[in-house]
Amino acid sequence: MTRIGRRSFLCVLLLAPALAGPRIATAQAPKGSADLRKLAGKWSGTAQAPQGTYPIEWTIKDDGTVAVVVVTPDGPRNGTGKMSVKDGTFFYETRASSGIVTLEEDGGRRVLKYDAVFTRDNSRGSAELTAVR
Numbered sequence: 001m002t003r004i005g006r007r008s009f010l011c012v013l014l015l016a017p018a019l020a021g022p023r024i025a026t027a028q029a030p031k032g033s034a035d036l037r038k039l040a041g042k043w044s045g046t047a048q049a050p051q052g053t054y055p056i057e058w059t060i061k062d063d064g065t066v067a068v069v070v071v072t073p074d075g076p077r078n079g080t081g082k083m084s085v086k087d088g089t090f091f092y093e094t095r096a097s098s099g100i101v102t103l104e105e106d107g108g109r110r111v112l113k114y115d116a117v118f119t120r121d122n123s124r125g126s127a128e129l130t131a132v133r
Contacts, residue, residue: 034085036064038103043112045129050118056127058112066092096120 039060047056047070055071064083069076081094083101090101097116104111110131117124 034088034090036060036083036085036090037062039064039083039090039101039112042132043129044132045112045127047125047127049116049125050123056129058129066094068094097125 040062041060043058043060045056047054057069058081059067060083066081066083068079068081070079071077079094079096081092084091084093090103092099092101092114097118099114099116101112101114104113112129112131113127115124115126
């Protein structure tokens, strides 16, 4: 993989965390509800980065560890990240990006959303993922 391809992949990969469910669309999780176990499971959706839009999948464990798969034109790319709770807000971090994660719940539908800031150039991206049943 070329150096530019690797950078693009890392940006997309680390961008990837966002998600789903009655509408709680706030930048902060309500006090007392920012429990990483609420996010555990498989999530699938779309990530947007300066390089384009890509399918993305997150598998979040109870401890906040995230396995990430991003499908790029060059094929699937795997990576890892970490979820945490900071000041009552869900937050993700990878080597390439970081950002606030929100959980929306609406009628049984759960969606994760996040805004990413890429470490290499402070560019921005976002993602929206729905819980996979």
